[in-house]
Amino acid sequence: xxxxxxxxxPTIPEDDFFMKEALKEAHLALAADxxxxxxxxxxxxxxxxxxxxxxxxxxxxxxxxEMQAFTAASNFLGGKYLSDCTLYVTLEPCVMCAGAAYWTxxxxxxxxxxxxxxxFSRLSQNILHPKTQFIxxxxxxxxxxxxxxxxxKKRNKS
Amino acid sequence: xxxxxxxxxPTIPEDDFFMKEALKEAHLALAADxxxxxxxxxxxxxxxxxxxxxxxxxxxxxxxxEMQAFTAASNFLGGKYLSDCTLYVTLEPCVMCAGAAYWTxxxxxxxxxxxxxxxFSRLSQNILHPKTQFIxxxxxxxxxxxxxxxxxKKRNKS
Numbered sequence: 001x002x003x004x005x006x007x008x009x010p011t012i013p014e015d016d017f018f019m020k021e022a023l024k025e026a027h028l029a030l031a032a033d034x035x036x037x038x039x040x041x042x043x044x045x046x047x048x049x050x051x052x053x054x055x056x057x058x059x060x061x062x063x064x065x066e067m068q069a070f071t072a073a074s075n076f077l078g079g080k081y082l083s084d085c086t087l088y089v090t091l092e093p094c095v096m097c098a099g100a101a102y103w104t105x106x107x108x109x110x111x112x113x114x115x116x117x118x119x120f121s122r123l124s125q126n127i128l129h130p131k132t133q134f135i136x137x138x139x140x141x142x143x144x145x146x147x148x149x150x151x152x153k154k155r156n157k158s
Numbered sequence: 159x160x161x162x163x164x165x166x167x168p169t170i171p172e173d174d175f176f177m178k179e180a181l182k183e184a185h186l187a188l189a190a191d192x193x194x195x196x197x198x199x200x201x202x203x204x205x206x207x208x209x210x211x212x213x214x215x216x217x218x219x220x221x222x223x224e225m226q227a228f229t230a231a232s233n234f235l236g237g238k239y240l241s242d243c244t245l246y247v248t249l250e251p252c253v254m255c256a257g258a259a260y261w262t263x264x265x266x267x268x269x270x271x272x273x274x275x276x277x278f279s280r281l282s283q284n285i286l287h288p289k290t291q292f293i294x295x296x297x298x299x300x301x302x303x304x305x306x307x308x309x310x311k312k313r314n315k316s
Contacts, residue, residue, distance in 0.1 A: 059238045060229050061261035062220065071218050080217045095285055096261065099254030103219035123282055127253055 015088070015110050018042050019138045022088040022112070025052040025065060026146055032057060036146045039065035039089040041073035041082065048085070049073030065089060066097040070104055082106040083131065090143040092119035092136055098127040109134040112143025173246070173268050176200050177296045180246040180270070183210040183223060184304055190215060194304045197223035197247040199231035199240065206243070207231030223247060224255040228262055240264040241289065248301040250277035250294055256285040267292040270301025 018040055025038025029052035041049035051068025055061055066089050074080050082104040087093075090112040093101065098120035101109060109128070114136050120127050121136075128134060176198055183196025187210035199207035209226025213219055224247050232238050240262040245251075248270040251259065256278035259267060267286070272294050278285050279294075286292060 055238060055261075059232045059236060061232070061238050062225055062229055062258050067220055071220055074217050074219070078217060080213060080219050094257060094261075096254050096257030099252060099257050100220050103213075103252075103254065123285065127281065 014045065015135075015138050018047070018086070018088040019090070019110065019112060019143075021047060021050070022065075022090050023139065023142065023146075025050055026090045026143070029053045029065070030146065030150060036150050037065045037089065037091045039069040039087060041069040041085055041087055043073070043077070043082075043085045048076040062096070064094065064097050066093055067100055070100055074104075080104065086110060088138075090139075091115055091147060092121065094118045095120050095123060095127065101132060102127060102129045105129045106132055108132065110138055111136045112139050113137075113147065114140070114144075172203070173293075173296050176205075176244070176246040177248070177268065177270060177301075179205060179208070180223075180248050181297065181300065181304075183208055184248045184301070187211045187223070188304065188308065194308050195223045195247065195249045197227040197245060199227040199243055199245055201231070201235070201240075201243045206234040220254070222252065222255050224251055225258055228258055232262075238262065244268060246296075248297075249273055249305060250279065252276045253278050253281060253285065259290060260285060260287045263287045264290055266290065268296055269294045270297050271295075271305065272298070272302075 021040045022038045026036040029038060030036035034053045034056050038052045040047050049069040049072030051065045053065050054063040073082055085106050086108040087106055088110050092111045092115040179198045180196045184194040187196060188194035192211045192214050195211045197209050198205050207227040207230030209223045211223050212221040231240055243264050244266040245264055246268050250269045250273040274280060
């Protein structure tokens, strides 16, 4: 397992726990034949929002796991700012999701697999709010393998 | 009125018509005490989706006018790609909305006022899909004045 932190921030034990919760969400996406990405939103040790990719089922590009987790958490809190929260997501957020994270002023983002093609950091790390710390590579292999094998199976079928 | 096109593409008469429709949506946002931004999504001369900013009412950063227009248009078409469509929006899309537009592969984006602070183009024009043409500055003054006077009134109240 490779850990890589953009902020040189050490990983903390609860990161493993909550990334496993995000992986459960990713498996729900897989079961629905969606690109397997999952997310949970955590505030003070408690999951207050979660989501998994539903872009195919909903015919909606905005239905990424992170976007649903943001909306769910904001509903739970009754406020749109997530300044004491951490987003756990199995794949590096895309530009849309990182742009949404900016508006939430979220404290921390922890992601699993890096996404060199569509991840926000290929474009600019400044997409996130200055208050937001982020770290990538938690369960990198497991998160990455999930997506890779999904596309491999799709290619073999076509 | 200042026209400025990133693609040197000429504006077409229907752009004025549909930007006025987007302005109507922006006025609905204003009436609801939201930052006044409106959007319509047009396919073959027909409005197939629209939205206005509802981030305060819904306590949800993802409730930008454009995001709602994308979701509505995808629902209407029964597909998530908007490759024959044009988005008209009164303010230059932010990074989140431009990132969503990327996934839709939309043909064209026409926006009103430039947003030097939060508009996507300050970061990179490459956020959009290579297939997407965009043009800004249609009814620039009217669209811009709407937002400026909203914030001016807020400041005067506080």
